[in-house]
Amino acid sequence: MFRFDDHGLIPAIIQHARTGEVLMLGYMNEEALRLTRETSLVTFWSRSRQTLWRKGETSGNHLRLVAIRQDCDGDALLVLAEPDGPTCHTGERSCFHRDGAGDPATAAAPSAAILGQLTDRIHARRNTPPSESYTAKLLYGGVDRIGKKIGEEAAEVIIAAKNSSHAELAYELADLIYHSLVLLENQGLSAEAVWHELERRYTP
Numbered sequence: 001m002f003r004f005d006d007h008g009l010i011p012a013i014i015q016h017a018r019t020g021e022v023l024m025l026g027y028m029n030e031e032a033l034r035l036t037r038e039t040s041l042v043t044f045w046s047r048s049r050q051t052l053w054r055k056g057e058t059s060g061n062h063l064r065l066v067a068i069r070q071d072c073d074g075d076a077l078l079v080l081a082e083p084d085g086p087t088c089h090t091g092e093r094s095c096f097h098r099d100g101a102g103d104p105a106t107a108a109a110p111s112a113a114i115l116g117q118l119t120d121r122i123h124a125r126r127n128t129p130p131s132e133s134y135t136a137k138l139l140y141g142g143v144d145r146i147g148k149k150i151g152e153e154a155a156e157v158i159i160a161a162k163n164s165s166h167a168e169l170a171y172e173l174a175d176l177i178y179h180s181l182v183l184l185e186n187q188g189l190s191a192e193a194v195w196h197e198l199e200r201r202y203t204p
Contacts, residue, residue: 019116
């Protein structure tokens, strides 16, 4: 049972369903919550305009509902969603794009969110001409081309480890992860399938 405040509202934290990045904070009343569930498009109640509003209704940058969770007291929501584009009205991917001093925060929070962003970028290259993108060239080359690169990068990871160079190891592992994500795209397998398998293996 959800617990709405005296104004009939409940705060809703919006989190990217795949990267874990917090995108925004909004408020919902019962009608906004109902519409969110019925349409699978995240809808809020505007406290300033005193009206319902659907994220992306003017920009097209909708938030597509994946799941809704409530906290232990039932007075706050965590909404997992897939964004169609930047969430913030400023054009930033998240409303939380400044640090505590008010300066631009360039890195995603959490930093592992870059994996989801990289996956999206690789997917976007699928229809790019091979002459215009290295990723597109790999996808066009198929398993043989991608597999060759993965083999090369795996060997370079081992060499970096034997050289005891942290910087070199991080660099080569980044290459290996990138090419592995390209292989997943080539095979039509989501990165989430790998995360779920890891979760299955190692969650107590």
